[in-house]
Amino acid sequence: MLTSNFKVQNPKPLISNRAIFCLLLLAAYSLLSLGCRYDMQDQPRYKAFKKNDFFADNKAMRELPEGTVARGYLRENKAFYQGKKENAGSNNATAATAAVAATTTDASGNTVVTSFPDAIEKNPVPVTQELLDRGEQRYKVFCIVCHGPVGSGDGMVVRRGYPKPPTYHDDRLRGAPDGHFFDVITNGWGKMNSYGSQIPAADRWAIVAYIRALQISQNPNGNVQMTQNNAGNAVNQTTPSNSATTQNQNTGGQNR
Template sequence: MNALLRAGLILAVLVSMVGCDNLERQRKSRDQAASDFFPNGQVQQVPPRGTIARGDGARQQTLATRPTMTPELLQRGQDRYQVYCTPCHGLAGDGHGTVVARGFPAPPDFTEPRLLAMPDGYFVNVITNGYGQMYSYAARVAPADRWAIAAYIRALQLSRHAPAGQLSAEDRQALGAAP
């Protein structure tokens, strides 16, 4: 009885495996191949106008809304800046990163008058779409982190052009003692 049950089970598995081959023989189209299904003869079709990828609406809303400046936002911006931006832009934002020292083109100094005059959204747009030699970081940097990096860039700009008279006595003393 036990051997009969075992043989029946093996037979059932073999029969079910034969049916799996139908997926391999079904009618389908390969990417970039011609198709007789669509009128234009292409397999890959352009999405309809206004199509938004799942979850992309929230990403776009995050990009459209500048967050409130907070110490947490600046801390996150500093962290993300050091991960993604310092290889080219350098720790100080002066364009003297490690890849520049190895022969890559130098990015602009964030304290150039042109960049000082730009709105925060400009930096978010450059991170999103790239500019000049810089390619897009949209796939690497989350929208909220792009705003955090832009806020940190503003802090870098301010720190390099802050008049010493605006510093506290303790900070001026520390600045004078720096090598």
């Protein structure tokens, strides 16, 4: 009405064609943008385990090039990170001779070590109640599946048909140095794979301490003798045997 009455003063219509076009465009955009939730939902960045087609193996998480040492991860403490003596595999011994440890085959066909030339005798971590608690917890996560609740090698996976591992409770392993257990957890042995990537070094030592506690628990008569033998070179002379014994009494019966 207005436009027709005042044609001369105001030749444009109230709403121009361009404005209508813009409004239509806006409406169409709003409708389309309902489906655009995924802009913020999946942002163009890579989080853990995301796929990345740029690399041949499609992994966004890249592995360190071989030989790379991140700052603070030199791990030069051989006793703590490898469970080996400081001079093992070096000096006059070549890598081949250093690795030589006497082995034999036991009744279930496992190849077992009978001498431990390179392994350190004692746990480099002070054995405390906290360490044993941690070791118990980690043992029940990673080891119990095959080695069983008390370490006799009757875990659930073994009952499902996995080859039976040697029991902890024979003279050979009672006399084995702590470093041997650490080495087997770290690098695997026989049919057991390496658990080095699943269990950090500190936890491996906790597990070693707990395995010692299990051994004492299943061998009460040898307990006193073992404690006396170990007392000479123990890092912590009083707590290990005491806490180990109480630990066993607490957990011996309640394992499934």
